[in-house]
Amino acid sequence: xxxxxxxxxxxxxxxxxxxxxxxxxxxxxxxxxxxxxxxxxxxxxxxxxxxxxxxxxxxxxxxxxxxxxxxxxxxxxxxx
Numbered sequence: 001x002x003x004x005x006x007x008x009x010x011x012x013x014x015x016x017x018x019x020x021x022x023x024x025x026x027x028x029x030x031x032x033x034x035x036x037x038x039x040x041x042x043x044x045x046x047x048x049x050x051x052x053x054x055x056x057x058x059x060x061x062x063x064x065x066x067x068x069x070x071x072x073x074x075x076x077x078x079x080x
Contacts, residue, residue: 001026001067005037010075011050014043024065030054031061033071049076 002023007015024036030052038044051074052059065071 001028001065003033003065004068004070005033006070006072008072008074011044011047011073014047015041026067028065029061030059030063030065030071033065034061034073037073047075050074051076 002021004019004021006019007017012018022033022036022040024033028036034044034050034052044050052061053072053074054063054065054069056070056072
């Protein structure tokens with residue numbers, strides 16, 4: 001199935017791209033997608049914490065993805 005993957009902030013800088021579409025097996029989870037992305041982009045292997053949103057809502061790694069989902073990867077944010 002086709003998934004749109006969006007990269008933000010320092011993750012976008014590491015990847016060198018903002019958006020890409022990748023194909024993953026049906027029934028894949030967010031965690032599986034993240035592993036696929038790390039396989040495609042070596043710099044992601046060094047990023048331990050990534051916030052993940054699917055179709056605009058933050059999700060946990062076990063969330064099952066559906067055809068056409070838009071997945072955003074964000075670095076952790078802190079502030080004060």
